Amino acid sequence: QVQLQESGPGLVKPSQTLSLTCTVSGGSISSGSYYWSWIRQPAGKGLEWIGRIYTSGSTKYNPSLKSRVTISVDTSKNQFSLRLSSVTAADTAVYYCARDELDCSGGSCYGPLFDPWGQGTLVTVSS
Amino acid sequence: QSVLTQPPSASGTPGQRVTISCSGSRSNIGSNYVYWYQQIPGTAPKLLIYRNNQRPSGVPDRFSGSKSGTSASLAISGLRSEDEADYYCAAWDDSLSGYVFGTGTKVTVL
Numbered sequence: 283q284v285q286l287q288e289s290g291p292g293l294v295k296p297s298q299t300l301s302l303t304c305t306v307s308g309g310s311i312s313s314g315s316y317y318w319s320w321i322r323q324p325a326g327k328g329l330e331w332i333g334r335i336y337t338s339g340s341t342k343y344n345p346s347l348k349s350r351v352t353i354s355v356d357t358s359k360n361q362f363s364l365r366l367s368s369v370t371a372a373d374t375a376v377y378y379c380a381r382d383e384l385d386c387s388g389g390s391c392y393g394p395l396f397d398p399w400g401q402g403t404l405v406t407v408s409s
Numbered sequence: 410q411s412v413l414t415q416p417p418s419a420s421g422t423p424g425q426r427v428t429i430s431c432s433g434s435r436s437n438i439g440s441n442y443v444y445w446y447q448q449i450p451g452t453a454p455k456l457l458i459y460r461n462n463q464r465p466s467g468v469p470d471r472f473s474g475s476k477s478g479t480s481a482s483l484a485i486s487g488l489r490s491e492d493e494a495d496y497y498c499a500a501w502d503d504s505l506s507g508y509v510f511g512t513g514t515k516v517t518v519l
Contacts (some may be wrong), residue, residue: 329454331508344507352460393444393501393508395472401453
């Protein structure tokens with residue numbers, strides 16, 4: 283049973299870079315047809331997709347965050363990571379990582395088929 | 410910046426049927442499959458429906474999904490107290506070239 287666990291600082295100062303890591307256990311991050319995604323949720327608000335990575339290193343980001351986001355993968359450690367630069371209070375949220383199963387048919391791919399999710403980690407941006 | 414619109418709340422008594430709508434556009438729901446997630450407060454979301462109307466193993470058949478044009482719906486029949494949660498729709502958006510989520514609907518069991 284694949285499980286995901288987020289880790290990283292819970293407090294980041296404004297203008298600095300938020301860095302989180304998602305560790306995958308119970309299976310290889312390189313096996314199967316999966317993307318690996320980051321999603322966030324400000325307190326009391328809805329879900330926002332941040333971006334995803336394939337184990338080849340191919341990435342896709344939310345256009346609204348693209349200029350500040352970098353997602354990378356380390357297959358040797360079975361981990362993928364998120365870096366969000368120039369953070370402000372608006373970036374305060376619970377950050378989730380999730381496995382994103384490729385859901386393709388007829389030459390097109392769909393999604394998001396996020397399963398499983400990590401438990402989430404709260405990151406607060408404050409001085 | 411939610412692109413898909415849902416009603417903020419819905420409610421029903423135990424045993425009733427509740428329906429949640431999700432309104433989008435041609436670039437998302439109109440062109441792609443819809444997925445639904447259930448989030449019990451304090452926990453991570455859970456996949457409930459994929460490809461408009463397919464249930465992952467373990468999801469009760471009380472949950473059903475449908476899609477028509479640029480809108481989709483999630484129905485919960487035989488409402489139970491454990492269904493009290495937030496529900497989100499999601500889809501790929503061709504214009505944004507990314508995933509978009511709905512605004513979320515809080516379901517209350519009266």
